[in-house]
Amino acid sequence: MDEAQARDLLAAAGLAAAAQDAALLALGENAVFAAGDIVVKVGRDAELLPRAERELAVASWLAGAGVPAVRAAESAPRLVDGHPVTLWHRLPAAVRPAEPADLARLLLRVHALGSPSFALPRRDLLGGVERWLRLAGDSIDSADAAFLRERRDGYAEAAAALTPHLPPGPIHGDALPRNVHVGPDGPVLVDLETVSFDLREHDLVVMALSRDRYGLDPAAYDAFTAAYGWDVREWDGCAVLRGARETASCAWVAQHAPTNPEALDEFRRRVASLRDGAPEVRWYPF
8 A cells, every 4th residue: 555545545535635635644554644633544454454443442441541642533443445544633743752761651651551441462563474474475585585484483482481570461562752742741652553461571672672773872772761660681581572573573664665665675684684693783764
């Protein structure tokens, strides 16, 4: 799904004005548009419908728990030509960029929650690998796809055997500063589609990987661990969750390779570094 296709889906969903004038904010698993006081998310395919339904339920649950998070404008997704479409209240303009410490304080609030009245899934970090590789098709080398499938299977088994340091519970699932919006009233969590019930270490390994792979300033990482109160790198399971996330992140980029040469270059860089066992090779956000 490219931007033009996503705009056609907006029109088909009854959002003709948004289809013409909306600003594209992101194009990944979803195409995300801002139109007036509404943000619209268009999912890539019907497989994402259950996740869209759950994200809306999570938003309502967090609102009831008083956790600062994005709020839904409609309680159910619209399904348009096989694509889930969800509507959200647009947040006020950011007053500053989100910092890792902002994220840590929001994670503490999520991690303090008990289970909601509906079932949260486990954080199936590797569950999307097959779909992303399928979407990549012949644009990626078949040997690279086979390599990632083998890594996926190995890390899935290793992750299932981990003994956590923290008690399992609700997690955000994609805990990055980009998923925090700092408005006039303070930091707010966004992108709730991966909220899960699993090892809370999942949320902390993300930032450790950002430090090691994506160039996060070590001082900013230290501020994150200080605000949270613990450094996940002290846990002997950290390398397993990091390896699983690297595998998933590599496959995620692959889905963009058919239409974006830069994505293909980044995919190849990532695969090569994994093959070479080179954790110091810099990866670039996509």
